Amino acid sequence: MRNEIKILCMYDELLDLYGDFGNVRMIKMRLEEMGLSCSLVSCGLGETPDFDACDMLYIGPGKGRSLVHAAKHLIGYAAPFRAAIERGLPALVTGSARLLLGKGFRSADGEDIPCVGLFDYTGYDDGKVFVSDVVGELLIDGAENTAYGFINRTAHIEGSAGSPLLRLKYGAGDGSGPSSVEGSIYKNLVATWCLGPLLVKNPALLRLFLKRLAGDAFVDYDDSLEKKALALTLHDMEKDLASR
Amino acid sequence: MRFTAALLAGKLIGLLTSFTGRGTNITGAAALRLCPSLLSRFRIKGKIIAVTGSNGKTSTANAVRSILKSCGYSVCGNYEGSNLTGGVATALIKASDLAGNIKSDFVILEVDERYSRLIFKDFHPDILLVTNLFRDQLTRNGNVDVIFDILNNMIHPDTLLVLNANDPISSRLAPKNARAYYAMERTPLSTDSSPCITHDARVCPVCAHRLKYEYYHYNHIGRYRCESCSFSQPEARYTAKDVDMEKGSFSVDGRKVGFNYKNLYHVLNMTGAIAACAEAGVGLDEACRAASEYKISTLRYDEFDIGGRRCAMILSKNQNPVSYDQSISYVLADRGEKCVAAYINNINHTDNKDTTWLWDIAFERLAGEVGAFICAGPRGCDLAVRLRAAGFDKNRILLCESLSDMPALIKNTSGAIYLMTELYDAKRITEAIRNAQ
Numbered sequence: 004m005r006n007e008i009k010i011l012c013m014y015d016e017l018l019d020l021y022g023d024f025g026n027v028r029m030i031k032m033r034l035e036e037m038g039l040s041c042s043l044v045s046c047g048l049g050e051t052p053d054f055d056a057c058d059m060l061y062i063g064p065g066k067g068r069s070l071v072h073a074a075k076h077l078i079g080y081a082a083p084f085r086a087a088i089e090r091g092l093p094a095l096v097t098g099s100a101r102l103l104l105g106k107g108f109r110s111a112d113g114e115d116i117p118c119v120g121l122f123d124y125t126g127y128d129d130g131k132v133f134v135s136d137v138v139g140e141l142l143i144d145g146a147e148n149t150a151y152g153f154i155n156r157t158a159h160i161e162g163s164a165g166s167p168l169l170r171l172k173y174g175a176g177d178g179s180g181p182s183s184v185e186g187s188i189y190k191n192l193v194a195t196w197c198l199g200p201l202l203v204k205n206p207a208l209l210r211l212f213l214k215r216l217a218g219d220a221f222v223d224y225d226d227s228l229e230k231k232a233l234a235l236t237l238h239d240m241e242k243d244l245a246s247r
Numbered sequence: 248m249r250f251t252a253a254l255l256a257g258k259l260i261g262l263l264t265s266f267t268g269r270g271t272n273i274t275g276a277a278a279l280r281l282c283p284s285l286l287s288r289f290r291i292k293g294k295i296i297a298v299t300g301s302n303g304k305t306s307t308a309n310a311v312r313s314i315l316k317s318c319g320y321s322v323c324g325n326y327e328g329s330n331l332t333g334g335v336a337t338a339l340i341k342a343s344d345l346a347g348n349i350k351s352d353f354v355i356l357e358v359d360e361r362y363s364r365l366i367f368k369d370f371h372p373d374i375l376l377v378t379n380l381f382r383d384q385l386t387r388n389g390n391v392d393v394i395f396d397i398l399n400n401m402i403h404p405d406t407l408l409v410l411n412a413n414d415p416i417s418s419r420l421a422p423k424n425a426r427a428y429y430a431m432e433r434t435p436l437s438t439d440s441s442p443c444i445t446h447d448a449r450v451c452p453v454c455a456h457r458l459k460y461e462y463y464h465y466n467h468i469g470r471y472r473c474e475s476c477s478f479s480q481p482e483a484r485y486t487a488k489d490v491d492m493e494k495g496s497f498s499v500d501g502r503k504v505g506f507n508y509k510n511l512y513h514v515l516n517m518t519g520a521i522a523a524c525a526e527a528g529v530g531l532d533e534a535c536r537a538a539s540e541y542k543i544s545t546l547r548y549d550e551f552d553i554g555g556r557r558c559a560m561i562l563s564k565n566q567n568p569v570s571y572d573q574s575i576s577y578v579l580a581d582r583g584e585k586c587v588a589a590y591i592n593n594i595n596h597t598d599n600k601d602t603t604w605l606w607d608i609a610f611e612r613l614a615g616e617v618g619a620f621i622c623a624g625p626r627g628c629d630l631a632v633r634l635r636a637a638g639f640d641k642n643r644i645l646l647c648e649s650l651s652d653m654p655a656l657i658k659n660t661s662g663a664i665y666l667m668t669e670l671y672d673a674k675r676i677t678e679a680i681r682n683a684q
Contacts, residue, residue: 016449016457020382020390022568022606024444025636032636048456066390072455130393134386136599153601155386198603203632228635232628236600239625243598 007040008216011057014073015045018065021155023097025200027061033213037222048076054087058216064098064198067111067128067157074103074116081119088121088192093215096194097201099158102126104187104194108158122187124162132157137176137197138240139169141208143188148207151236152185152197165189169197173244191215206230253282254347257340271329275336286332287369289339293321293352294527297367299360299398300378300417301391302569303516304330306508307378308357310520310541315353317537318529324355331362353527360394361387364401371403376523378516379468380416382447384566386594386601391416391447409523412483413468413515415448415458429522430483431497431515434490436576437462437469445568445607453478464511465576466569485522487514492580502535508543509580512573517541553657553683556664560677563667565595568607574667575612584662587613588621588653590676591630592669602629614638619660623647623676650679657683 010027027043034041046052054060065073077084088094102108107117108126137152154175164177168186176185177196186195193208195201202209206229214221257278264274279285298308308324315322323342325334335356342349358366360380377398380391388394395416402408402421410418412428441463448467451458456475463469472479487504490497496505497514499521506517517538524534549560561577564570578587593600605626613620614637622630622644631644645656657664657680668676 017455019446019449021385022444022603025603025606025633028606028636047450066392068392069450069455130389132386132389132393134597134599134601136601151600153599153603155601155603157389198601200603200606203606203636204602204629228628229632232626232632235628236626239593239600 007042008034008059009042009044009057010059010061011044011046011052011054013046013052013060013062013077014065015063016047017069017073018063018100020064020066021098021198023063023198023200026095026097026202029200029203029209030059030212030216033209033224034217036224037217037220039217039220048072052080052084054083054092058093059212060087060092060094062096062100062103064100067130070099070102071110071114071116074108074118077103077119078117084119085121088190091191093212094192095202095212096192098196098198099156101160101194101196102128102158105160105162111157121189122164124160124164126158126160128158130157133175135175136240137169137171137174137185138237139171139174139185141205142167142170143193143208143211145214146207146211148205149237150205150208151233151240152195152199152201152204154196155198156196168193168195173240203229204233204236206233249282250285250288250347253278253285254340254343255345256281257336258345261337261341271337272331272333274340275338276333278340279332279336284369285336286339286366289343289347289349291349291354293349293354294374295354295356295372296374296376296523296527297356297358297372298376298378299358299363301360301381301383301394302567303378303512304357306513306543307376307516307520308355309544310517310538311376311523312355313541314520314524314534314537315355315529317540318533320352321350322353322355323349323351325357330357330359332365335366360398364397367401367403371406374407374409374523374527375402376409376519377411377417377420378519379411379414380447381466381567381569382445382607383564383569386566386597386599395420407526409519409526411468411515411519412481413464413470415452415467415471415478415480418481419452427485427522427526428481428483429485429518430480431464431487431490431511431518433462433470434464434511436492436511437464441466442612443572443609445572451476451478464515466572468512468515485518485525487518490514499535500531502532503539504535505539508548510573510577513543551681553664553680556662558664558666558680560666560668560673562670562673563589565592565669566604568604571608571667574665575609578665579612579616581663585617585665586619586621586660586662587617587665587667588623588647588657588676588680589630589667590624590669590672591622591626592624592672593626595669595671600626602626605630605633610634610637617643618662619643619645621645621647621653621656621660623650623653624672650675653679654683
């Protein structure tokens with residue numbers, strides 16, 4: 004572990020659609036409570052990402068046209084990006100940024116955009132807003148738990164997304180039809196359509212990321228408030244399902 | 248025939264629902280079913296001024312109406328947020344005679360930006376005032392680009408646009424249309440960097456490189472230019488200057504305007520209303536004088552007394568972070584002792600449990616500034632988590648799990664009470680707080 008934990012926030016100014024930057028805020032807050040220093044490094048269009056100089060990578064959801072700009076930039080760094088994920092760089096990719104990880108996607112304007120090809124899927128953006136609450140079991144070592152996420156997207160993916168993040172109890176999964184799984188896990192990368200922000204709504208998952216980032220310096224903390232917020236959400240979801 | 252039948256039916260339903268106090272939407276919706284082209288069939292004698300945008304539509308449309316009325320013109324239009332197709336139809340039915348003639352000098356229509364393409368399918372406004380475009384109810388509306396495209400496609404080439412030059416997004420609408428820009432000069436409350444999280448124009452809307460700001464009024468509203476391309480703030484015909492929050496006054500081209508709701512976005516919206524009226528032919532002297540008489544609606548903002556304490560209800564829309572950011576600015580303007588209560592519900596039209604939008608609101612600005620923050624509503628605990636991350640002392644975050652606990656919690660606080668709530672929830676939380684008397 005380094006003295007200072009650096010989180011590389013790719014396209015944080017361009018991909019800034021919804022409140023998912025809360026994921027990074029929460030990581031930073033908890034690391035600082037542990038006495039560790041945490042800095043956020045921004046990388047935008049026209050800039051060179053240094054994956055070797057960071058401890059974690061974050062990419063959040065963006066608007067259709069913004070994603071096209073991001074994809075065209077990221078493809079120039081496809082090899083170092085894939086190498087960083089292969090060697091186990093902790094990474095979180097949420098919402099529409101998932102499109103960037105596949106082989107490519109068709110934009111809402113009909114343009115075919117090649118992407119870094121970490122996963123075999125291809126995506127498309129049909130411009131229609133699709134929302135869903137999602138409840139599922141986290142399929143990740145050390146974080147077995149029921150998770151909640153919220154999906155708000157206009158894009159879809161088709162093809163294999165690797166090992167899933169969630170086995171769904173409720174809500175829309177990957178692919179265009181009904182699916183029982185959602186998200187991808189590969190090495191230390193977690194990718195999902197789920198917003199929430201994901202790590203705030205799911206304290207077990209945040210804990211996992213923090214253990215990976217802090218290593219031996221990890222200090223336990225009180226997250227009873229987050230757990231309570233999740234429990235109340237899951238309780239309300241159960242109530243809704245029972246009344247349907 | 249269909250039009251006449253629909254109009255008569257609408258008049259009749261309007262008469263019946265006037266006794267129940269309901270029906271701002273259903274009258275028009277029923278008439279539209281009988282005659283789908285109803286909206287384009289009225290014979291409108293005067294000018295149509297439409298107001299749209301993400302935030303401030305209702306108060307800006309009301310300001311336009313108030314200015315024109317004060318200047319002696321006859322006006323009609325939809326009131327208090329009935330801004331979908333049915334609401335517009337209801338207003339026109341009410342204003343029309345039995346032959347379909349609308350004789351008012353002006354028809355003022357507040358129009359939902361998403362429904363604008365349906366409302367203005369077969370007729371168009373003479374003037375369209377766009378207040379701004381922000382992220383707003385993403386689950387329903389889609390993002391800002393989606394709304395921009397909808398507006399761009401619906402704007403008729405003959406419509407005169409009145410646009411906010413301080414907004415890099417909506418100022419780019421329909422570039423071929425005739426337009427008049429309004430803006431606000433730097434004020435004592437404007438800042439060098441944005442104090443907010445929600446900033447929908449961090450990158451240039453033309454070339455996607457970082458957008459530079461000379462100053463911010465709020466969120467992404469300010470003076471901007473792009474260093475990678477030639478995009479910059481357009482020149483404004485109407486500019487608010489000398490903004491004095493203490494006195495509640497500003498000036499447009501040397502003419503003084505007074506205002507009662509002390510918030511920068513309100514000054515900018517007032518300037519937009521003055522600009523629209525001036526473009527509609529009202530003299531600027533008259534428009535500024537009349538604007539000073541306008542008072543913001545108590546449905547949007549209300550004050551009452553709770554056991555000798557001042558309680559201010561500030562309408563704050565769920566899933567609309569800019570609305571909350573503005574409410575926060577209002578609270579911060581009060582330097583005295585104060586507390587805040589907010590009611591956080593599920594998404595009001597789908598019941599989704601999403602709270603992502605709470606992370607787009609800059610609650611950090613309130614940390615250390617309020618004695619207590621009461622978190623109520625089905626997602627109140629999510630707000631409590633958000634406030635902890637925003638740097639609030641945990642002892643100042645009071646979780647209200649049931650509204651019946653509200654009076655006891657209120658009694659544990661001191662100073663003025665600021666209530667942030669959605670229109671749909673305003674009544675129940677206001678009553679809960681009144682019980683603290």
